[in-house]
Amino acid sequence: xxxxxxxxxxxxxxxxxxxxxxxxxxxxxxxxxxxxxxxxxxxxxxxxxxxxxxxxxxxxxxxxxxxxxxxxxxxxxxxxxxxxxxxxxxxxxxxxxxxxxxxxxxxxxxxxxxxxxxxxxxxxxxxxxxxxxxxxxxxxxxxxxxxxxxxxxxxxxx
Amino acid sequence: xxxxxxxxxxxxxxxxxxxxxxxxxxxxxxxxxxxxxxxxxxxxxxxxxxxxxxxxxxxxxxxxxxxxxxxxxxxxxxxxxxxxxxxxxxxxxxxxxxxxxxxxxxxxxxxxxxxxxxxxxxxxxxxxxxxxxxxxxxxxxxxxxxxxxxxxxxxxxxxxxxxxxxxxxxxxxxxxxxxxxxxxxxxxxxxxxxxxxxxxxxxxxxxxxxxxxxxxxxxxxxxxxxxxxxxxxxxxxxxxxxxxxxxxxxxxxxxxxxxxxxxxxxxxxxxxxxxxxxxxxxxxxxxxxxxxxxxxxxxxxxxxxxxxxxxxxx
Numbered sequence: 001x002x003x004x005x006x007x008x009x010x011x012x013x014x015x016x017x018x019x020x021x022x023x024x025x026x027x028x029x030x031x032x033x034x035x036x037x038x039x040x041x042x043x044x045x046x047x048x049x050x051x052x053x054x055x056x057x058x059x060x061x062x063x064x065x066x067x068x069x070x071x072x073x074x075x076x077x078x079x080x081x082x083x084x085x086x087x088x089x090x091x092x093x094x095x096x097x098x099x100x101x102x103x104x105x106x107x108x109x110x111x112x113x114x115x116x117x118x119x120x121x122x123x124x125x126x127x128x129x130x131x132x133x134x135x136x137x138x139x140x141x142x143x144x145x146x147x148x149x150x151x152x153x154x155x156x157x158x
Numbered sequence: 159x160x161x162x163x164x165x166x167x168x169x170x171x172x173x174x175x176x177x178x179x180x181x182x183x184x185x186x187x188x189x190x191x192x193x194x195x196x197x198x199x200x201x202x203x204x205x206x207x208x209x210x211x212x213x214x215x216x217x218x219x220x221x222x223x224x225x226x227x228x229x230x231x232x233x234x235x236x237x238x239x240x241x242x243x244x245x246x247x248x249x250x251x252x253x254x255x256x257x258x259x260x261x262x263x264x265x266x267x268x269x270x271x272x273x274x275x276x277x278x279x280x281x282x283x284x285x286x287x288x289x290x291x292x293x294x295x296x297x298x299x300x301x302x303x304x305x306x307x308x309x310x311x312x313x314x315x316x317x318x319x320x321x322x323x324x325x326x327x328x329x330x331x332x333x334x335x336x337x338x339x340x341x342x343x344x345x346x347x348x349x350x351x352x353x354x355x356x357x358x359x360x361x362x363x364x365x366x367x368x369x370x371x372x373x374x375x376x377x378x379x380x381x382x383x384x385x386x387x388x389x390x391x392x393x394x395x396x397x398x399x400x401x402x403x404x405x406x407x408x409x410x411x412x413x414x415x416x417x418x419x420x421x422x423x424x425x426x427x428x429x430x431x432x433x434x435x436x437x438x439x440x441x442x443x444x445x446x447x448x449x450x451x452x453x454x455x456x457x458x459x460x461x462x463x464x465x466x467x468x469x470x471x472x
Contacts, residue, residue, distance in 0.1 A: 115285050117264040123243050125273055143266025144287060145164070147351050 010045040016064040016088050022080045024049050027059035029079050033157055034072055042066050070097060075108045077101035078153065105129045110156040111141035112148050127158060161278035161458060163268045164288045165330045177298050179463035180453035186222055186467065187449040194224025195461050202255035203229045206262045211422060212282045215447035216259045223452055228254060248274045257459055278458040286320050292421060293326040295450035299443045300378055303417045307334040315341040315369045316382035316402050316427055318348040323421045324382060325352055332361040341369040343398040346388065369402055373412050381420045381427050399426060406431035419443050
């Protein structure tokens, strides 16, 4: 099945954001990380596990009438680092964005080490994980210095 | 403001310069000379966990230099028990003091406090994380004995997994090109990420369970306490603890100038028979906590220790 065919599973949007090339099965988590849920007033279309030449299979999200910002998108570095993002205006792609994994993830995820100071959720300072290596991804907590288990980290998304 | 959270907060040059200042401050630490370099300054001692040597030596260091100390006191009677966050506690003490020494059971607490504070934080131990002021006094003790830090062969023995002292020390020794031998029971091996960090920083690390066989050409044997509560059964504890019990008879074939160190308190891992050998250095090491912390307080408060110290006796 062609990519074009996959995209047509849902109708084109007039204005908003399309997030493509999300790893298969991660779309719900992406919505969660972007704070887009049932209470969000804008229409959201979600396609999961569609064939992809590049990835084998993938998820796609279309958010209508909302242009996601670069900093919102950067939160996705952990679950969808290779996602491609298009800002749509009047049915055309107005801007193309990609996810940037910066030097540090701030208030995106919580450290996985059970004795880290940040496990006290009443502590008000930011959760900070430093990127020590990009490929494969390695993160360390800014405070306790512990290397992070990426599998466990997915459960600690803020 | 930058405090001392891990040894990475100091360059090798700064470490050596602080150790030199500590050497000059020895007569002040002994009370032979009164040198009020820190008069008018206040240290906040925040010990969220029990401490004898670290808390007392910080207090002594500050007072020997003419400064003053305020204590958090018993955590059980402080606002911490009412549920105050570390952030809020730090905001308060930050306003009362010029520098804070802190020990906390949670790892990362010192960095967290530093990010919240205006004044420098001295990490006096954070969970199983770092204990850099202990490292400074350890380095001082080693340099005092061997005249240098570079290229020494150091055996670290006992509980290397949970002992924050040996974590900070091994990082620092690596920076001075020391050869490290980690002698520990399997259960208490140095954490993998630390060994891997040390190796990627160019360290020559050997891991073994054989303490006695590692000591022959060592310059330093650094013992740590093996805690019973780390073991699931008593027999296993007894077997491990027995293999890491240093007695004077084990020292017959070691180098003449090898020193035995221990962060104290000891239980059975260094037999009292070692106390009277030329190798025992742990009581001097404990005293050096005062002089190393004096030099660190001056460094972080931007106070220069005079090149020559003279003065009247107290």
